[in-house]
Amino acid sequence: MKLLLLFTAVYTFSLVSADESPPPVATFSIVAVDRLTGEIGVAVQSKIVSVGSIVPYARAGVGAIATQALANPKFGPLGLLLLESGASPELCIEFFKKGDPGMESRQVGIVAMDGSAATFTGKDCGDWAGGISGKDFVIQGNILAGKDVITAMAETFEATEGVLAERMIAALEAGQQAGGDRRGRQSAAILIARKNWGYGGMNDRFRDLRVEEHETPIAELKRVYLAHRKLFPRPQ
Numbered sequence: 001m002k003l004l005l006l007f008t009a010v011y012t013f014s015l016v017s018a019d020e021s022p023p024p025v026a027t028f029s030i031v032a033v034d035r036l037t038g039e040i041g042v043a044v045q046s047k048i049v050s051v052g053s054i055v056p057y058a059r060a061g062v063g064a065i066a067t068q069a070l071a072n073p074k075f076g077p078l079g080l081l082l083l084e085s086g087a088s089p090e091l092c093i094e095f096f097k098k099g100d101p102g103m104e105s106r107q108v109g110i111v112a113m114d115g116s117a118a119t120f121t122g123k124d125c126g127d128w129a130g131g132i133s134g135k136d137f138v139i140q141g142n143i144l145a146g147k148d149v150i151t152a153m154a155e156t157f158e159a160t161e162g163v164l165a166e167r168m169i170a171a172l173e174a175g176q177q178a179g180g181d182r183r184g185r186q187s188a189a190i191l192i193a194r195k196n197w198g199y200g201g202m203n204d205r206f207r208d209l210r211v212e213e214h215e216t217p218i219a220e221l222k223r224v225y226l227a228h229r230k231l232f233p234r235p236q
Contacts, residue, residue, distance in 0.1 A: 022070070026126060026181050028141030028149055029055055029066040030157060030171045031109045031117070034164040035136060039206065040064045040113060041192035043168035045218050047143075047181045052189025052210035059084070060193040060204035063112040065092075069125040069142045070105035072096070079110060089118035096120075107131070109138040128182075134158060139171070145179025152178035163234070165192050165207050169225060172218045188217035190225065197235055 027046030033039070042056035042064050057076030058064035063083040067075040075096060082092045089110035097103050097120075104122035109131060111117045119131030119138040131140035132150050137157055139150045156174035160167045168190060176185065192207035199205070209224050211217045 026143035026183055027051055027055065027068050028139070028144060028153065028172075028175045028181065029068060029109060030137060030139045030153060030168050031064045031066050031111045032137035032157065032164060032168055033064070033111050033113060033115055035113070035115055037164065037194065038113075039164045039192050039194045039197075040111065041164065041168070041190065041207070042066045043165075043172050043188075043190040044068070045172050045176065045180065045185060045188040045221075047183040047186045049187055050210065050212045051187040052191070052212070056189055056191040058191050058193040060195040060197075061113060063089070063110060064191075064193070065111075066109045066140065067106070068140070069107035069122065069129065070102060072100060072102070072106055072108075075106075075108050079108075083110070083112050088112065089116055093118050093120045107140050107142050109140045111136065111138055139175075141175070141181070143181060143183055145182045148178045149175045149180060165190060165225060169218070169222050172221075176218050185215075185217055187212055187214070188221040190221060199232075201235070 029044035031042050041058045044055045055066050055068050059080045065076050065079045079092045104124040107121045109119040115136040117133045117138045119140045121129050126143040128144045128146050129142035139153045152174040153171040157171040160170045189210040193204045194206045197206040211220045214220045
């Protein structure tokens with residue numbers, strides 16, 4: 001089964017070429033896992049409308065991926081197939097490098113369920129661009145005010161207690177306070193997956209929330225998250 005998944009990923013990736021025409025997704029994101037609860041996901045903010053439709057991918061029991069800058073949306077589903085087949089986050093990125101001629105304009109962060117993580121920033125991503133990894137997380141951003149953005153996010157995530165979604169939103173807030181995307185702000189999203197914790201226990205999308213366009217998207221995302229938490233509390 002793992003070999004079949006791997007073959008499917010390689011074959012699909014070879015069939016579809018990336019479209020170089022969309023605008024770059026200048027953004028900052030965090031990909032993280034809580035190995036104690038089994039929750040895994042992505043939180044992101046950007047100066048582009050509807051960033052949640054582009055950047056975050058997650059699959060319960062497998063991993064999570066953020067694809068940004070000149071984002072290649074194939075990295076999400078194909079990367080998850082690779083993780084499911086047994087590939088490490090580092091191996092996923094090496095696979096992307098060999099199959100995507102536009103890789104130097106890409107940025108990607110990947111975390112697996114075991115906490116292993118990898119991040120990549122191509123040399124042609126807009127300044128400032130880079131990534132950082134830590135225990136059970138990776139953070140990356142491009143066209144930022146500076147490195148302090150991702151440093152503040154990492155420090156806040158590691159210092160914050162509570163459930164994964166709240167730690168990730170706190171990291172976004174810290175990134176914004178440190179200067180964030182130097183072009184401004186427009187949309188934000190959070191995607192958290194956990195087995196059978198979605199609506200009615202019938203899927204794995206525990207939190208799948210988006211602020212498509214707003215003057216203060218992270219603050220609005222937090223407001224929507226709190227409303228969602230009230231309506232859909234954590235299953236016992």
